[in-house]
Structure formats: structure tokens, C-alpha cells
Amino acid sequence: MPKKRSYRTEKDSIGQKDIPSDVYYGVESLRAKENFRITGLNMHPQIVNSMALIKKAAAITNCEIGLLEKEKANAIVAACDEIISGKLRRFFIVDPIQGGAGTSLNMNANEVIANRAIEILGGEKGDYAIVHPNDDVNLGQSTNDVIPTAGRLTSIHLLQNLKKELIRCQEALDKKGEEFNHIVKVGRTQLQDAVPIRMGQEFRAYAAAIGRDVHRMDTAMSEMYSLNMGGTAIGTGLNADKEYIKRIVPTLSRVTGIRFVQSFDLIDATQNLDSFVAVSGAVKACAVTLSKIANDLRLLSSGPRAGLGEINLPARQSGSSIMPGKINPVIPEVVNQVSFYVMGNDMTITMAAEAGQLELNAFEPIVFYCLFQSIDSLAYAVNTFTDNCITGITANEERCRELTENSIGVITAVSPYIGYDKASAVAKEALELGKSVRALLLEKDIFKAEELDRILDPLHMTEPQSLKKDAP
Numbered sequence: 001m002p003k004k005r006s007y008r009t010e011k012d013s014i015g016q017k018d019i020p021s022d023v024y025y026g027v028e029s030l031r032a033k034e035n036f037r038i039t040g041l042n043m044h045p046q047i048v049n050s051m052a053l054i055k056k057a058a059a060i061t062n063c064e065i066g067l068l069e070k071e072k073a074n075a076i077v078a079a080c081d082e083i084i085s086g087k088l089r090r091f092f093i094v095d096p097i098q099g100g101a102g103t104s105l106n107m108n109a110n111e112v113i114a115n116r117a118i119e120i121l122g123g124e125k126g127d128y129a130i131v132h133p134n135d136d137v138n139l140g141q142s143t144n145d146v147i148p149t150a151g152r153l154t155s156i157h158l159l160q161n162l163k164k165e166l167i168r169c170q171e172a173l174d175k176k177g178e179e180f181n182h183i184v185k186v187g188r189t190q191l192q193d194a195v196p197i198r199m200g201q202e203f204r205a206y207a208a209a210i211g212r213d214v215h216r217m218d219t220a221m222s223e224m225y226s227l228n229m230g231g232t233a234i235g236t237g238l239n240a241d242k243e244y245i246k247r248i249v250p251t252l253s254r255v256t257g258i259r260f261v262q263s264f265d266l267i268d269a270t271q272n273l274d275s276f277v278a279v280s281g282a283v284k285a286c287a288v289t290l291s292k293i294a295n296d297l298r299l300l301s302s303g304p305r306a307g308l309g310e311i312n313l314p315a316r317q318s319g320s321s322i323m324p325g326k327i328n329p330v331i332p333e334v335v336n337q338v339s340f341y342v343m344g345n346d347m348t349i350t351m352a353a354e355a356g357q358l359e360l361n362a363f364e365p366i367v368f369y370c371l372f373q374s375i376d377s378l379a380y381a382v383n384t385f386t387d388n389c390i391t392g393i394t395a396n397e398e399r400c401r402e403l404t405e406n407s408i409g410v411i412t413a414v415s416p417y418i419g420y421d422k423a424s425a426v427a428k429e430a431l432e433l434g435k436s437v438r439a440l441l442l443e444k445d446i447f448k449a450e451e452l453d454r455i456l457d458p459l460h461m462t463e464p465q466s467l468k469k470d471a472p
Contacts, residue, residue, distance in 0.1 A: 008126040024091040024125060026111035026133065032104030036095040043092050043105060044372045046157050049084055050150040051109040054229070055137055056080035057252040062139050064251075065243040071121065072131055079116035088112055096369040101362040102147035110137040140240040140248070142232040144270055144360055149252075151368045152224040155279055156258060158375040159224075163217045165382040166286070170210040172390045177204035184458035185310055185400035186407045193409040196461045199310070199395055206293050213286040220282035227252070227260050228269035234359040235267030273353040273361050276371060283374050284346040290382065291339035294332035297389070301329060309399050314392030331389035338381040345370035404458055411437050413461050418446060 007018040010027035017027045056077050063073035082088055091112045094104040110133035115125040117137070123130040131137065138146075181200030188194050229252065230245035232238050237245050249262040263269035303309035319328035348370045352363035404410075408427050414437070415423040430440045438456055441447050447455070454460070 008124075010126055019126065021125065024088055024112040024115040025093055025108055026115065026126070028107035028133075029091075029093055029104070029111050032094040032098060032100075032108065036098040036104065038095045038097040039369070041096055042089075043094065043096055043108075044154065044368075044376075045089065047105070047150050047154045047368065047372070048089060048092050048109075050153040050157075051105065051146070052080040052083035052113070053153065053256050054141075054146055054149055054252065055109060055113055056084075057255045058139065058141055058248060059137070060255070061244055061247045061251045062241075064247065065241060067241060067244070068136065068139060072117070072136060075117035075120040075131060076113055076137055078120050079113045082116060083112070088116060096365060098365050099362070101143055101360060102364050102368075103143040105150075105365075106138070106141075106143040106146050107133065110134060113137045140230075140232070140244045142239075144233050145228045145231045145266075147364055148270070148273075149227045149229050151276065151364060151371075152227060153256065153258070154368070154372060155276070155375070156221055156224050158372060158379070159217055159221050159279070162283070162286075162375050162379040162382070163214055163221075165379045165386070166210055166214050166217065169382050169386045169390065170207045170214065172386050173203050173207035173210060176390065176393060177201070177207060180395050183395050183397055183400055184404055184462060186403045186409060193407045195409050195412045196404055196407070196458050198459075198462045199400065201462060202296075206296075209289045209293070213282075213289055216282040216285055220279040223275040223278050225258070225260050226263045226269065226275070228263050228266050230262060231266035231270050235265070235270035237266065267359070271356065271359055271361065273356065273364065273367055276367050277350055277353045280346045280349040280371055280374065283371070283378060284343055287339035287342035287374075287378060290378070290385065291336050294335040294339075294385070297332045297393070298329045308403075310396055310403070312394045312396065313389055316388055331384055335381050335385050338377045342374040342378055345374045406436060408437060410456055410461065413455050414441065414447075417455065 006021040008021050009016055010019050011017070012027050014031070017030060019026060019030060059068060059073045059076040059080070062068035063070055092108055094108045098104045114128065114131045114133040114137045117131040118125060118127055121130055177200045179200070180203055181198055183199040184196050185199050186193055187197035227249055228235060229248045230237055230240055232240050249260050253260045297311070297313060300308055300311045301313045313329050313331070315327045316330055319326040319330070349367050352367045353361065355361070355363055408431055411423050411427040414426070426437065426440055430437050433440070438452055441452060442449060
């Protein structure tokens with residue numbers, strides 16, 4: 001027979017509730033779990049870590065200024081360290097999307113930490129006379145300074161991982177740029193033939209764009225280092241000791257190893273979420289860049305017989321359940337899809353940040369849920385893009401040469417010598433007759449062969465040249 005589960009009774013301002021005796025959460029957490037069955041997911045593990053780091057820093061600070069007994073503070077710190085090490089995660093039971101500006105998450109953390117601290121001190125879970133979730137674990141704090149701080153701390157960690165993946169992607173693109181630098185191909189504008197370009201130049205341009213995104217990540221991260229800790233409910237610091245307000249951010253910096261600063265205006269920092277909009281904007285801009293590159297790779301590899309076919313993407317899986325041998329560009333496709341997801345999340349974050357009223361924005365949970373999903377998903381997408389696509393790309397040199405030699409776009413190099421109108425007429429005639437531009441120019445005796453060798457040299461057409469009459 002299964003063992004009968006025992007319960008303890010906890011009460012709050014609403015009433016009493018039976019809590020399983022073996023769990024570390026309490027009445028507030030359980031109410032939140034029942035109220036917010038939204039995503040079916042747990043809190044992001046990194047924000048759980050962030051909450052524990054904040055509570056640890058608060059306990060240390062309150063102990064240092066004499067507001068929290070050393071034994072009690074040590075027990076709270078020990079409980080926080082256990083959470084940071086990966087323990088007690090299953091007791092963080094609230095949904096990431098929740099009403100109340102994150103109060104449910106804050107109370108969940110307070111209760112888990114308090115109950116574990118009670119055990120460390122020799123008591124039984126639920127005996128809040130030993131360690132109280134609000135009076136001790138939450139001392140000097142409010143949801144309204146803890147949750148934004150946790151959001152910033154979590155964003156920094158996730159952005160660092162995304163940045164690492166972007167740098168790897170940039171390096172892989174640069175390497176392909178070097179590998180393909182000798183291959184001349186047709187450049188295209190508006191999907192129509194344009195002037196020649198080296199394939200290496202294309203890939204180095206992709207790398208440069210990713211480099212800008214790396215820079216934007218640094219700029220976005222810089223907005224995350226300013227905290228409103230000490231502001232409590234609305235930024236005025238009510239119920240927080242003056243010495244605590246002065247010390248909490250330096251202590252958190254010491255605990256995390258991250259150099260934080262306290263916001264210049266705690267009321268402003270409590271009211272406004274524009275810094276998270278800026279981070280989301282940087283992540284969205286990165287998604288736009290990656291999706292454009294993915295689009296290009298799908299086009300350049302299209303075929304293999306009936307498309308452009310200038311490059312080959314690594315074959316990663318069968319592309320069809322009905323067409324044998326078909327291989328699809330599945331890695332660029334997933335990058336596109338993640339990018340669309342990030343763009344949609346950015347709109348949600350924008351709307352949520354705008355919708356705050358007066359002294360607080362209640363919609364931080366949806367901002368953080370969307371932002372963390374965006375950063376994580378994009379990091380995973382960049383990882384597979386680099387390892388399962390970019391590093392394995394090969395070039396079809398013969399195909400590139402064939403298309404370049406038959407392109408009408410090379411007439412552009414002749415235009416400075418014979419004028420735009422005459423060059424247009426030659427291009428039109430070459431297209432109608434199915435002849436190459438070079439053959440038609442020689443046939444009309446407009447240039448000598450050696451002159452065209454210089455003017456239409458494919459490599460020369462991919463770099464600026466002197467147009468002076470006596471130029472070699």
C-alpha cells in the first residue's frame with residue numbers, strides 16, 4: 001500500500017491551506033500555482049539562480065548592519081547556496097507568466113529558502129517562527145526591486161552565452177570568406193543579375209554584420225548593470241534601512257562577481273522597463289541579420305539542378321517522405337523560424353513595457369518570459385547554424401564561372417568607356433541574341449581583345465579600378 005501523504009497547515013491573509021509536509025514551498029506558492037496555469041512550464045533555471053543570489057546578498061547585508069541574527073543569516077545563505085548549486089529546483093512551482101508583477105516568484109523563493117533554512121537550524125518546515133519568508137528572507141526588499149534585478153542578472157548571463165555563439169558564427173563566416181575569396185560569381189540585386197562579386201566578399205560581409213550584432217549585445221548588456229535594489233515598493237526605499245540601501249548593490253556585486261551600480265533614480269528604475277526593450281531590440285536586430293543570411297544561403301544553394309546552385313549546404317537529413325534523395329536546407333530554415341519567433345516576442349515586450357502605469361509596470365513576467373525565450377532560442381539557433389551549416393558549406397566553382405561568363409551584368413564595367421546608353425543597347429542586344437557581352441563587343445569592334453581582357457577581368461570587377469584613359 002502506498003504511504004499516506006501527510007500535510008501541514010499554513011495560513012495567509014486569505015485563509016488556511018494544507019501543504020504537503022515534504023515540500024519546501026508554502027501557501028503563497030501553492031495559491032499562485034493554482035491561479036496561473038498558463039504555459040505549463042517552470043521558471044527559467046537562471047532566474048531561479050538569480051533570485052537565490054539576490055536573497056543571499058540581502059541576508060549578508062542585513063546581517064552586516066545588525067538587522068538579521070548571524071545564525072539565521074547563515075542558514076538563509078546556506079539555503080541559497082543549495083539552490084545555486086542546482087538543488088530544490090522542483091519546488092519553484094509558479095508559472096513564468098503570472099499576475100502580480102512577479103510577486104508569486106518572489107514569494108516562492110522566500111518560502112523555499114525559509115523552509116530550507118528552518119531545516120538547517122533544526123526546525124520543521126512551516127515553522128516560520130524560526131525563519132520567516134517575509135520578515136527574514138525578504139527583509140528590506142520588495143517584489144518591485146527584487147524581480148527587476150533578477151531579470152537583469154538573468155539577462156546578463158543569457159546574453160553572454162548568445163554573444164559567445166555569435167562570435168563563433170562570425171569566425172566561421174570569416175573563415176569561409178577566406179576560403180572562397182578566389183571565386184568570382186554573379187552579384188545580384190533585387191534577384192536580378194548585377195556586377196560580379198567574389199564569394200569570399202559575400203561571406204565576409206555576413207561576418208561583418210554578425211560583428212555589429214556582437215557589438216549591440218555589449219551595448220544592450222550595459223543597460224542591465226544598473227539596479228533598483230533598495231527602492232522597495234515604488235523606489236522610495238520604504239521599510240529598507242538606510243545602511244542596507246547603501247550596501248545592497250555592492251554586496252550583490254561581490255556575491256555575483258558582476259560589477260553592478262545602483263540606479264541614479266530608483267523611482268524611475270522601478271517604473272520603467274525601457275532597458276529591457278533595448279535588449280530585446282538588440283536581440284531582434286540580430287535575428288533580422290541571421291534570417292537574412294539564412295535566406296541568402298537557401299537561395300545560393302537552391303537546386304541542385306534547377307536553381308542557382310552556387311554553393312552546397314551540408315546534407316543533414318532526408319528532405320522528403322515521398323521524394324527519394326531530396327535534401328532540404330533545414331538548418332537555415334530553423335534559423336528563419338527562430339528569427340520570426342524572436343521578432344514576435346519583441347512586439348510583446350514592447351507592448352508590455354508601454355503598458356505600465358504610474359509607479360510600477362505589472363507586466364514584467366511576460367517581458368522576462370519572452371526575452372529569456374528569445375535569447376535562449378537564438379543562441380541555440382546560432383549554435384546549430386555554425387556547426388551544422390556554415391562550417392560545412394562548399395562552393396561550386398564551375399557553376400559560378402559559367403553564370404559569371406554568361407551574365408549581362410558585366411556590361412556595367414564597360415559603361416564608363418562607351419556611355420550608359422550605348423552600353424544599355426549592347427546589353428539588350430546580347431540578351432536578345434543569346435550572345436555574351438564580350439563576344440558582341442568584339443564583333444562590333446568596340447574594343448580590342450586585350451582591352452576587354454583588362455576591363456572584363458572578373459577579379460578586377462570585384463575591386464575599385466582607375467578609369468583614367470592612360471590607366472594600365
